[in-house]
Amino acid sequence: PGNFVRLNINGYGRKKSFKSQARRPTKYRSWKRQQPGGGKPRAGADEEGDFVAEALLEREKNSAAGDDGVLKVVEVAREDPSEQNLEGLLRKVFGYDSFREGQLEAIQNVVAGESTVLVLPTGAGKSLCYQLPAMILPGLTLVVSPLLSLMVDQLRKLPAFLPGGLLASSQTSDEFHGTLRLLRAGEIKVLFVSPERFLNEEFLQIFGDTLPISLVVIDEAHCISEWSHNFRPSYLRLRASLLRRKLNIQCILAMTATATTQTLQEIVNALEIPSGNLIQTSQIRENLKLSISMSDNRLKDLMLLLKSPPFVNMRSIIVYCKFQTETDYVCKHLCDNNINAKSYHSGLLMKKRSRVQELFCSNKIRVVVATVAFGMGLDKSDVEGVIHYRLPESLEEYIQETGRAGRDGRLSHCHLLFDSTTFYKIRSLSHSDGIDEYAMSKFLNQIFSSGNTMGCICSFPKESTSRKFDIKEEVLLTVLTQLEIGEEQYLHLLPQFSVTCTLYFHKTSPQLLADKDILLRSILNKCLK
Incomplete structure (x- = not known):
């Protein structure tokens, strides 16, 4: 009692x-x-849900039924996906006269049902390689993406009459089941999901004979490899055998901007893609000028860089740091010295991160001080400079981050502040990262x-x-x-x-x-x- x-x-x-x-x-x-x-x-779960809801509402407002002209061009390309017909669809929908290197071959492979690995530099138009086939293929295009912010960004950038949706853990039950209703009604052609969804039997059971999938797109496919700089255990599940058994998938498009030979081999093996279907364009960017300097006082040297040519005249600069606290500290120091800067890292609320990206893309802030979390899916071609405040952990990471500069083809500068302390620390960690x-x-x-x-x-x-x-x-x-x-x-x-x-x-x-x-x-x- x-x-x-x-x-x-x-x-x-x-x-x-x-x-x-x-x-x-x-x-x-x-x-x-x-x-x-x-x-x-x-923390931020409700705020993430609001962010997703706003994106879906914006998508619904901007969506439009395909006009007869577009539908006719789509039908012509579906019957005969020749280079001429695909370019006609490209002009009609996207406004471009011709494809970039690697795009046409990837699109023709996918439309023909051939699984493909596509390695294109950052900003070279990988998204178009699944958007255009999604209009032609009869079933659903399922896009697997590692970040919610990236999914939302890609959803917003779909052509107005290509209906899309996403499934996120932050959605309410009503929002989740609303997306399912649209899926079953055939009103969604492109669906964005995280790799963790493939753990969910309820999700896998959604698809079947009544909801066939024509194409699975694996974005940031380097995450499949344990040797990559962005390894995600949940990506291990994305194997051809599982996709065939659970979803009856016959065609896979794996996309990445940076991958070593070993990483590419792991992607090809996991997804059972013929080596002849690897499309890889040149990674050399002639318009990027790379430089490095020894630094005993990185904060002081960063200020000198930003106030000296060529960086002093730049409107858009990304400064990459290693840690969140370091990002905030460096940003505050820049602001205290009259440099218009904002910090960006995964510790910030999603809405704030989105706002910082919007301000940067509209040139309302000059400098973004960020961790590796910034840049994936960044739609800004005129970034003029990238500065590494600390030494990146891998060459892949360095290539991917410097690749965010100069996408418009203009001369851009990338500088690395090198100090021996950080170098020896990274080297020590790389040798002690065993189990x-x-x-x-x-x-x-x-x-x-x-x-x-x-x-x-x-x-x-x-x-x-x-x-x-x-x-x-x-x-x-x-x-x-x-x-x-x-x-x-x-x-x-x-x-x-x-x-x-x-x-x-x-x-x-x-x-x-x-x-x-x-x-x-x-x-x-x-x-x-």
Whole structure:
């Protein structure tokens, strides 16, 4: 008497249960991932939802039914996708007289149903290579993109009469099911999703004979490779075998701006694309002038750069930093010295990031001080300068970031402030980024412990597990994904479930109650203290 427990259940986003499809006849256990940080609402979740809702509303207002002239040109290109007919469609819809290098070959491959890897420099028109086929192909074009901001930006830039939509975790239930209704009604031709969607059986079951997919586009395809500078464990799931089995996909277009030979080989292998269907244009940009200087005081040297030719006369400059705090600090210093600057990093609310990008694109701010988060999908051709405040971690990263300058073909300058301290720190980290065998063994032992019987559903919080074993969350997820998609399937990874239950005890301590109740004792043993 007098003892009670108050339950406080918190979460965010849509919380749904998912039924798995028929499983392969191998022995595995099911694991469910939990959002790091427990049940605290995600910062900016509502704001992200508003951002997506605004984009969809804007898209709806700007959309228009295709006029007879456009429909006629589309029909001609569908019947005969020759260079002449495709160029006619290009002129009618996009206003260009001719294709850029690599575009025509990629479009003809896709329209013919041939999977293709497309490597074009940043700003060379990769999006057009799926937008134009989407008008011709009979079914849906599914675009997999790594960032919500990138999805929203690409959705906004679709031609007015090419209906598009997106599915995001920040959408409300009504918005999500509204998009599904449009999909089933055939009123969406291009759908943007994140790679994490492929964990969701409910999402995979949307598609079938009644909603065929003509093309899957994998944007930023270098994320498939563990050797790339932007590796994403969720991209590992994007394999040709899974796409065929789950979605009956026959044609894949993988797009990236930067990829090493090893990364390209991993993309080709994962997506089972013939090596002859690799389209790669020259990465050499003759209009970029690269320079480097030793620096013992980077902040002082940055100010000298910005106030000296050629940077002093530039209207649009990107300064890349390594850390969010460093970005804000450098930006404040520039503003204090009468340089019109704004900071940009993933720690800012999405609406603020979008506003900074809009101001920069309209030349209302001169300098954006940013982390690597800035630039993906940036629609600005007249960036005149890129300055690296710190040494990038890889040559790929350096090429991608400098490639955001001079897309208009004019002479542009890229400068790197080099200091030996940062160099040795990066070199040290690159050699120490391995995984301790003993820690990994303990992690695997937790997964396959005797208490986890075959077919049971288990969960673990990513953040605390990462701390416990001193292994990065990204590495943990990579290991779990490999255990599922390898030659033998050991487990089935369920979608992230972002909800927690907080227990409040009154009068009697939880330890005393646990001694009397085996169920409560089991719950407390699994709880985070």
